[in-house]
Amino acid sequence: MSIETDIKQKKFRSPFQKLALNLVYTTKWLEYKQLESFKEHDITPQQYNVLRILRGQQGNPIKVGDITERMLDKSSNTSRLVDKLLAKNLAKRTSCESDRRAVDVVITEEGLELLKVLDPFIEDWENRFNIISEAEAEQISALLDKLRENENQA
Amino acid sequence: MSIETDIKQKKFRSPFQKLALNLVYTTKWLEYKQLESFKEHDITPQQYNVLRILRGQQGNPIKVGDITERMLDKSSNTSRLVDKLLAKNLAKRTSCESDRRAVDVVITEEGLELLKVLDPFIEDWENRFNIISEAEAEQISALLDKLRENENQA
DNA sequence: TGCCAATAGATGTTTCTACATTAAATGTAT
DNA sequence: ATACATTTAATGTAGAAACATCTATTGGCA
Numbered sequence: 001m002s003i004e005t006d007i008k009q010k011k012f013r014s015p016f017q018k019l020a021l022n023l024v025y026t027t028k029w030l031e032y033k034q035l036e037s038f039k040e041h042d043i044t045p046q047q048y049n050v051l052r053i054l055r056g057q058q059g060n061p062i063k064v065g066d067i068t069e070r071m072l073d074k075s076s077n078t079s080r081l082v083d084k085l086l087a088k089n090l091a092k093r094t095s096c097e098s099d100r101r102a103v104d105v106v107i108t109e110e111g112l113e114l115l116k117v118l119d120p121f122i123e124d125w126e127n128r129f130n131i132i133s134e135a136e137a138e139q140i141s142a143l144l145d146k147l148r149e150n151e152n153q154a
Numbered sequence: 155m156s157i158e159t160d161i162k163q164k165k166f167r168s169p170f171q172k173l174a175l176n177l178v179y180t181t182k183w184l185e186y187k188q189l190e191s192f193k194e195h196d197i198t199p200q201q202y203n204v205l206r207i208l209r210g211q212q213g214n215p216i217k218v219g220d221i222t223e224r225m226l227d228k229s230s231n232t233s234r235l236v237d238k239l240l241a242k243n244l245a246k247r248t249s250c251e252s253d254r255r256a257v258d259v260v261i262t263e264e265g266l267e268l269l270k271v272l273d274p275f276i277e278d279w280e281n282r283f284n285i286i287s288e289a290e291a292e293q294i295s296a297l298l299d300k301l302r303e304n305e306n307q308a
Numbered sequence: 309t310g311c312c313a314a315t316a317g318a319t320g321t322t323t324c325t326a327c328a329t330t331a332a333a334t335g336t337a338t
Numbered sequence: 339a340t341a342c343a344t345t346t347a348a349t350g351t352a353g354a355a356a357c358a359t360c361t362a363t364t365g366g367c368a
Contacts, residue, residue, distance in 0.1 A: 002299045008224045009210065015291035016283035020184065025226045026298045027181035030174065032229065044324080056163065064347060070162045072179045075186065075326070079348055101333045101346040129170035131304050132297050137169035140294055143286050144180045145156045150282050189326095198354080218317060229356070233318055255316040255363045 030125070037121040041114060042088070046073065048118065050081050054091060054107035055115055061104030063096065090114060184279070191275035195268060196242070200227065202272065204235050208245060208261035209269055215258035217250065244268060 003022045004010060012018035031045060038048055053070050054062065068078045082105055085091035090111035096102040107115075129137060157176045158164060166172035185199060192202055207224050208216065222232045236259055239245035244265035250256040261269075283291060 001302065003295065006302075007226065013277070014280065015288045015295065016280045017277075019283060019291040019295050020280050021226065022295045022298045023177065023181050023184065026302060027177050028227050029302055030177065046324090065345090072161065072175065073182050077325075077327095077348095079346095080324085083348095099334075099346080103347065123167070123171075126168065126170045126174050128304050129173060129301055131300055134169045136297055137173040140297060141157065141169065141173050141176045143290055143294060144176045146285055147283055148155065148160075148180060148183055150285050200354090219315090227355095231318095231355075231357095233316095234354085237318090250316095253316080253364075257317065 034122065034125055037118060037125075041118060043114070043118075044084075046071075046076050046081055047084055047090075049073070050078065050085060051090060051107060051111055051115055054105060055112060057106070059106070061094070061096075061106045063102045063104060065102070067105065085111065188276065188279055191272060191279075195272060197268070197272075198238075200225075200230050200235055201238055201244075203227070204232065204239060205244060205261060205265055205269055208259060209266060211260070213260070215248070215250075215260045217256045217258060219256070221259065239265065 003018065003025055007021065007025060009021075012021070035045060038045055043051075049071050050067055053067050056070075064078050064082060067082075068074055068076065071078070082091060082093060082103075086093055088110075090108055092106050092108055094104050094106075096104045132140075157172065157179060160179060161175065163175075166175070189199060192199055197205075203225050204221055207221050210224075218232050218236060221236075222228055222230065225232070236245060236247060236257075240247055242264075244262055246260050246262055248258050248260075250258045286294075
């Protein structure tokens with residue numbers, strides 16, 4: 001359905017306003033859909049994001065601050081997210097020896113297993129995007145990158 | 155900056171995964187930027203969304219449920235959002251005579267004035283999107299609409 | 309009419325977010 | 339070496355979101 005129909009707005013100030021609204025609307029839609037898979041496994045999108053970052057480390061520990069840097073939502077309180085993962089035995093936390101302020105985090109075997117269970121659901125959602133071509137997906141990605149470029153403009 | 159650099163991930167499973175991550179990341183970025191303008195006027199993005207819907211009514215009352223339908227984030231608790239707007243004297247609420255379960259909401263003069271103050275900030279953000287062409291913006295919008303189409307697919 | 313399901317919105321509760329503050333460890337300049 | 343700013347993470351707190359439940363009203367139908 002077109003964004004016009006979905007939010008029942010016929011006119012937009014410009015194609016840019018329409019795009020801004022469509023970005024927010026489509027992302028909420030995507031997050032809501034993925035949330036359904038996450039809920040079944042008692043995990044939040046943010047916790048999932050952390051788990052994926054931990055897995056990406058391939059066994060190497062990563063500091064809390066470095067996790068934050070890689071997150072999609074950098075305003076998250078990573079410290080508390082890691083707490084939640086610890087409580088569920090999905091991650092381990094050890095204090096870093098070279099810098100005792102820092103904390104090293106690694107994913108547990110149980111965390112890896114949970115990701116294995118979730119992977120097909122997420123991949124399924126991503127694959128539904130193949131209603132557009134790979135080239136189109138790449139093109140949108142490139143344009144989104146461009147949109148964020150002029151962050152510090154006037 | 156490219157999404158690869160921003161979230162420090164070099165490889166993606168597919169252009170579709172990259173697009174999904176980029177959508178979430180770019181939308182968070184946009185929301186965060188707009189939040190700065192909202193905060194100064196003691197309003198949340200959701201409250202702003204409601205105010206814009208009310209203004210779009212051009213004086214006609216709208217029911218709480220119909221507001222929800224038009225919102226970008228339909229999982230919001232519109233009842234409480236309207237409470238907040240009432241408390242700030244930005245909206246008025248009267249019970250609907252034809253259906254006493256329903257509630258009619260209209261924007262106040264003060265609400266309209268707040269929107270007038272906020273408009274330039276939001277427009278400024280939308281206009282920064284003109285780093286891409288209008289045609290490109292329309293094209294992305296169309297592709298986003300397409301992505302949401304296969305919602306009920308296998 | 310009387311009964312029951314459906315609808316509209318309000319409210320309760322738990323969890324999460326945003327933001328500020330705190331505490332400990334480190335780096336740096338004198 | 340000491341003092342002070344900086345960094346790193348944890349914690350406190352108010353408010354918001356997510357989700358379920360409740361209340362009032364309406365609609366349908368036996």
